[in-house]
Amino acid sequence: MTDNTIYLDNAATSFPKPDCVYAAADKYMREMGIAFGRGSHAGASDAARLVAQCRQRLAMILDAESGDRIAFTFNCTDGLNLLLRGVLRKGDRVVTSTLEHNSVLRPLQQLKSEFQLDVVHVDFDPGTGLLDTNSFVHELNSQPARLAVLNHASNVTGIVQPVEMISAAAHETGALLMLDAAQTVGHIPFSVRDLKIDMLATAGHKGLLGPLGTGIVYIRDGLEDEVLPIRCGGTGTDSESPLQPLRMPTKFESGNLNMPGLAGLNAAAEWILQQSVADLHRRIHELSTQLAQALRGIRGVTVFGGVDAQNVGIVSFSLDGMDSQDVAAVLDQSFQIRCRAGLHCAPLVHKTLGTMPAGGAVRLSPGSFTVKADVTAAAEAVTRLAASL
Numbered sequence: 001m002t003d004n005t006i007y008l009d010n011a012a013t014s015f016p017k018p019d020c021v022y023a024a025a026d027k028y029m030r031e032m033g034i035a036f037g038r039g040s041h042a043g044a045s046d047a048a049r050l051v052a053q054c055r056q057r058l059a060m061i062l063d064a065e066s067g068d069r070i071a072f073t074f075n076c077t078d079g080l081n082l083l084l085r086g087v088l089r090k091g092d093r094v095v096t097s098t099l100e101h102n103s104v105l106r107p108l109q110q111l112k113s114e115f116q117l118d119v120v121h122v123d124f125d126p127g128t129g130l131l132d133t134n135s136f137v138h139e140l141n142s143q144p145a146r147l148a149v150l151n152h153a154s155n156v157t158g159i160v161q162p163v164e165m166i167s168a169a170a171h172e173t174g175a176l177l178m179l180d181a182a183q184t185v186g187h188i189p190f191s192v193r194d195l196k197i198d199m200l201a202t203a204g205h206k207g208l209l210g211p212l213g214t215g216i217v218y219i220r221d222g223l224e225d226e227v228l229p230i231r232c233g234g235t236g237t238d239s240e241s242p243l244q245p246l247r248m249p250t251k252f253e254s255g256n257l258n259m260p261g262l263a264g265l266n267a268a269a270e271w272i273l274q275q276s277v278a279d280l281h282r283r284i285h286e287l288s289t290q291l292a293q294a295l296r297g298i299r300g301v302t303v304f305g306g307v308d309a310q311n312v313g314i315v316s317f318s319l320d321g322m323d324s325q326d327v328a329a330v331l332d333q334s335f336q337i338r339c340r341a342g343l344h345c346a347p348l349v350h351k352t353l354g355t356m357p358a359g360g361a362v363r364l365s366p367g368s369f370t371v372k373a374d375v376t377a378a379a380e381a382v383t384r385l386a387a388s389l
């Protein structure tokens with residue numbers, strides 16, 4: 001990327017990362033380099049310390065019971081597959097939403113035919129971007145469900161969903177609650193214990209500011225017996241046993257971990273705790289609100305998601321008479337603004353928003369290193385483009 005490139009695609013992956021993330025990954029590769037849990041030498045304890053520290057820091061960010069409740073994955077999709085495939089059984093009923101990303105929709109579709117699942121997708125209000133919670137609760141009450149799966153914040157609109165109500169209804173009816181928190185962890189402060197989340201998956205490379213190739217799952221204390229491991233193999237522990245270890249986190253961590261990635265994620269988690277998630281959110285929210293307001297004032301532009309609900313800092317819009325991919329191409333080629341256009345792997349969201357005919361929407365997502373001049377330049381670019389039509 002050149003110096004004058006404006007990166008507004010942080011919802012896909014955050015960029016740049018704090019300097020300490022690059023330094024930690026580089027240091028691991030050059031100076032440590034060992035496989036976690038597999039060495040009988042001095043370096044092994046350094047690697048073990050790093051992994052334990054990373055789990056602990058992430059547990060603090062999530063307000064989890066302890067670091068052991070966190071297992072590492074390779075991205076959010078990996079974690080969602082682990083949880084869905086691990087927890088669902090033949091004939092189960094699942095209540096979910098049209099807000100979901102393909103990393104929930106597709107595994108559920110696959111499991112639906114393998115396990116004859118009954119899967120219900122509850123819609124959201126295209127004006128506010130908020131889930132129809134009454135229908136979701138009704139679905140949970142009307143027939144027993146094994147699982148409620150919810151996208152915590154849409155990667156299209158950025159709107160944060162009212163998890164409290166869903167959590168209460170899920171627990172009253174005996175369903176487990178699982179969150180796809182790809183767009184919220186590191187972006188907004190919340191507590192998995194206060195919200196009574198049973199399971200959660202997120203990426204390490206988005207709001208957590210770690211390297212690509214990192215992700216985590218959280219499984220609440222006492223629940224891991226309900227989740228079968230989808231990948232079995234060497235864990236560096238209990239090697240005499242032919243069986244997969246039963247306890248968190250090793251039960252779900254077969255094969256070598258992405259140690260350079262985790263070194264970077266550990267440094268990122270420390271940086272986030274120093275800054276505080278609330279402060280990081282405040283900054284991004286200010287920038288995205290300014291951007292959304294400016295775009296709303298441009299003729300022919302529609303910004304998606306309501307203004308009243310909490311937003312993680314995503315601004316998606318359409319421009320009348322232009323395909324979303326063409327808008328993104330102009331922003332990239334004429335204004336050096338990097339964004340993401342299309343369906344954002346969330347086809348049902350665009351169906352409800354009515355953006356399918358325009359090829360989806362254009363998504364601008366500021367990050368922790370975005371400055372006011374970046375969003376001003378983006379608003380100006382869209383203004384010029386709209387005026388040229």
Ligand SMILES: Cc1ncc(COP(=O)(O)O)c(C=O)c1O
Nearest residue numbers: 075076077101103155180182203
């Ligand atoms: C809501 C949501 N869920 C899941 C994912 C998948 O994340 P990953 O690329 O880390 O697998 C994304 C990525 O954009 C997302 O926005």
